[in-house]
């Protein structure tokens with residue numbers, strides 16, 4: 001049975017196939033183009049300060065392998 005890791009917005013435990021062990025992921029917020037466009041058109045610069053429009057990449061803290069992403 002295969003379990004699918006569901007990634008949240010914060011650092012969490014996940015299996016790194018490269019290291020072959022469970023690690024605490026490094027959560028890297030991604031400020032994407034859409035975020036910037038929303039800011040430009042609305043003027044709500046506070047959007048950049050909250051995580052509501054950001055995706056988060058999860059990487060292994062040891063080998064930096066991409067493990068998954070959290071998407072809104």
Ligand SMILES: [Zn+2]
Pocket residue numbers: 016017018019020023060061062063064065
């Ligand atoms: Zn690793």
